[in-house]
Amino acid sequence: xxxxxxxxxxxxxxxxxxxxxxxxxxxxxxxxxxxxxxxxxxxxxxxxxxxxxxxxxxxxxxxxxxxxxxxxxxxxxxxxxxxxxxxxxxxxxxxxxxxxxxxxxxxxxxxxxxxxxxxxxxxxxxxxxxxxxxxxxxxxxxxxxxxxxxxxxxxxxxxxxxxxxxxxxxxxxxxxxxxxxxxxxxxxxxxxxxxxxxxxxxxxxxxxxxxxxxxxxxxxxxxxxxxxxxxxxxxxxxxxxxxxxxxxxxxxxxxxxxxxxxxxxxxxxxxxxxxxxxxxxxxxxxxxxxxxxxxxxxxxxxxxxxxxxxxxxxxxxxxxxxxxxxxxxxxxxxxxxxxxxxxxxxxxxxxxxxxxxxxxxxxxxxxxxxxxxxxxxxxxxxxxxxxxxxxxxxxxxxxxxxxxxxxxxxxxxxxxxxxxxxxxxxxxxxxxxxxxxxxxxxxxxxxxxxxxxxxxxxxxxxxxxxxxxxxxxxxxxxxxxxxxxxxxxxxxxxxxxxxxxxxxxxxxxxxxxxxxxxxxxxxxxxxxxxxxxxxxxxxxxxxxxxxxxxxxxxxxxxxxxxxxxxxxxxxxxxxxxxxxxxxxxxxxxxxxxxxxxxxxxxxxxxxxxxxxxxxxxxxxxxxxxxxxxxxxxxxxxxxxxxxxxxxxxxxxxxxxxxxxxxxxxxxxxxxxxxxxxxxxxxxxxxxxxxxxxxxxxxxxxxxxxxxxxxx
Amino acid sequence: xxxxxxxxxxxxxxxxxxxxxxxxxxxxxxxxxxxxxxxxxxxxxxxxxxxxxxxxxxxxxxxxxxxxxxxxxx
Numbered sequence: 010x011x012x013x014x015x016x017x018x019x020x021x022x023x024x025x026x027x028x029x030x031x032x033x034x035x036x037x038x039x040x041x042x043x044x045x046x047x048x049x050x051x052x053x054x055x056x057x058x059x060x061x062x063x064x065x066x067x068x069x070x071x072x073x074x075x076x077x078x079x080x081x082x083x084x085x086x087x088x089x090x091x092x093x094x095x096x097x098x099x100x101x102x103x104x105x106x107x108x109x110x111x112x113x114x115x116x117x118x119x120x121x122x123x124x125x126x127x128x129x130x131x132x133x134x135x136x137x138x139x140x141x142x143x144x145x146x147x148x149x150x151x152x153x154x155x156x157x158x159x160x161x162x163x164x165x166x167x168x169x170x171x172x173x174x175x176x177x178x179x180x181x182x183x184x185x186x187x188x189x190x191x192x193x194x195x196x197x198x199x200x201x202x203x204x205x206x207x208x209x210x211x212x213x214x215x216x217x218x219x220x221x222x223x224x225x226x227x228x229x230x231x232x233x234x235x236x237x238x239x240x241x242x243x244x245x246x247x248x249x250x251x252x253x254x255x256x257x258x259x260x261x262x263x264x265x266x267x268x269x270x271x272x273x274x275x276x277x278x279x280x281x282x283x284x285x286x287x288x289x290x291x292x293x294x295x296x297x298x299x300x301x302x303x304x305x306x307x308x309x310x311x312x313x314x315x316x317x318x319x320x321x322x323x324x325x326x327x328x329x330x331x332x333x334x335x336x337x338x339x340x341x342x343x344x345x346x347x348x349x350x351x352x353x354x355x356x357x358x359x360x361x362x363x364x365x366x367x368x369x370x371x372x373x374x375x376x377x378x379x380x381x382x383x384x385x386x387x388x389x390x391x392x393x394x395x396x397x398x399x400x401x402x403x404x405x406x407x408x409x410x411x412x413x414x415x416x417x418x419x420x421x422x423x424x425x426x427x428x429x430x431x432x433x434x435x436x437x438x439x440x441x442x443x444x445x446x447x448x449x450x451x452x453x454x455x456x457x458x459x460x461x462x463x464x465x466x467x468x469x470x471x472x473x474x475x476x477x478x479x480x481x482x483x484x485x486x487x488x489x490x491x492x493x494x495x496x497x498x499x500x501x502x503x504x505x506x507x508x509x510x511x512x513x514x515x516x517x518x519x520x521x522x523x524x525x526x527x528x529x530x531x532x533x534x535x536x537x538x539x540x541x542x543x544x545x546x547x548x549x550x551x552x553x554x555x556x557x558x559x560x561x562x563x564x565x566x567x568x569x570x571x572x573x574x575x576x577x578x579x580x581x582x583x584x585x586x587x588x589x590x591x592x593x594x595x596x597x598x599x600x601x602x603x604x605x606x607x608x609x610x611x612x613x614x615x616x617x618x619x620x621x622x623x624x625x626x627x628x629x630x631x632x633x634x635x636x637x638x639x640x641x642x643x644x645x646x647x648x649x650x651x652x653x654x655x656x657x658x659x660x661x662x663x664x665x666x667x668x669x670x671x672x673x674x675x676x677x678x679x680x681x682x683x684x685x686x687x688x689x690x691x692x693x694x695x696x697x698x699x700x701x702x703x704x705x706x707x708x709x710x711x712x713x714x715x716x717x718x719x720x
Numbered sequence: 721x722x723x724x725x726x727x728x729x730x731x732x733x734x735x736x737x738x739x740x741x742x743x744x745x746x747x748x749x750x751x752x753x754x755x756x757x758x759x760x761x762x763x764x765x766x767x768x769x770x771x772x773x774x775x776x777x778x779x780x781x782x783x784x785x786x787x788x789x790x791x792x793x794x
Contacts, residue, residue: 117750389768
């Protein structure tokens, strides 16, 4: 039965936290481990591996927070992980004990999973959480009776109000976990004589484990190929109908749980608890959508208002740091690399943190209050025709601020196809980094006047660009829906939990850990690409670069006024960029982008924008040798307005070109941070590559069309 | 009849679950023969349905609700 080895003295004990979704498991994990958490990866899946150290009475305990699951039957990646760890298939994550968290109001559903864990032979203890809600619902659980029925230690906790946390720590410290022997014998629902060799091959101690491995082992790609092919062979000779056995198991289990519940649960009132009055508004066919729209508006207002201050500070800090380094270090390539390549590269990663943290903060609040699943309920119908899921609404909405947290949030979608489609289309939503580009170009070619007396033409253009992004999302999703094949059936089964006030500590921890994941995982790729782009932008064929420097130095020597010097310096950086590798690339792609109405100077800006879209503005400023304050939109605008396209002899930024550029920026994949995150979330370069090629092609042809319409 | 045909605020007892790959998923959520369900909310235009079952509000799409054979009670 209990098959855990006595723990060695040197290694800390491993305790797995397990429970249904929405039972307060994360709160308990946060209370036990606080800031001693680590987020890693499980091999083969995108599920975060959340582990943490609990220190109690000078002892260290290793806590594994498993994803929430309703049973050991794995349907999603989350559940595969729970299945893998609890079936002890992975030597590394093998827990010594399991602490099962049950929502006191949902006793029977919790016991379903708990009794499965007992049958697996795990040493177990149960925390009956949300004691306050049980009291509100007029439910009383006779814990001693439950202990007698199940044979495992039972605690009552209320994690939200921090009640029972010390008892949990003490229970872990005392190693007060037991396994009383099977709740249901496997032979009650299948012929266990056929399981003998499974037990021997996998070195298992009971029939239920053997049955679990046969039934679900192939779903876990973390299992070695040798073991998988063994299972495949075994399944061919097996005469047990495993699916029928599973149904039978479910029925017997629920029947016996019902018997247990009759003995332990006292309903003090027979009045049925209805759903929350708030749902009459939040789930209303009309008001529900209005409320959702209002909440979105508030969130974006807050993100734009609150994120801009820290973002400016970060921007300023890294600019100052770069300047300080370049003036302190001895001049040379190393100093340049640090001050112009590495420091801005790091800055380019850090600059996203305010938006990511805020967005995840709001998402955590919406999730924690129980509102998010209401949004899924409302939006599912409108997402499905496009091959998306109700849960896709979260990534798409986040995409308006920044695609990175959006793509990160897509992992909650269980169905592979719906998840991939969501990840593929989220970067088409117009994110905040496109805004500066839109604003500069709109300011250049759209007059600031009202039509029909009330609508500002510039604002309407901006709105149209956002809508264009949404159309791109829908069309792309629709196309992918028919192209991607999957055997997984799409379904929606989601609990709409009771409304609760958010737990601020959990919200803050989510913000902290999500930002940290972004910096550590995507940061490396972003930093590498920034350095490459910097090298391409500051070096060129030495002969040409030296020639430029010589000519400009002569000019400088002849300059008389400060104004002239500034002008020459601006001209120098423009000429250097023109002759650098990026400049050569920009000239190289000119034939390709000419039909869109762009000259090679815009080509340079397009290549440089691959690092991040907002770089367009500063690159354009450099290439058109706009000295002075590049932050000042007006200066840039006036300068750009006077530029003449060397190919056509007309204004460079005339209507067709500016609109073509705007449309290009709506669709193009110009954000290496997003690519790095897509790489992380899809576990490979395949999808980020397809995404880049597709979005670039879409941008190209849409821009081509736009240019021809306006010229 | 099946649960997707219920009207708002009507209650029914689950009689059986129609065979499908989702049967076990429904059962593990608590949709079991003998349980009482009440349709509480409908999302517009044939969207998901929200059922109250044992103090929990659970949302299903129509196609999943159609897997629940029910007998209406007043």
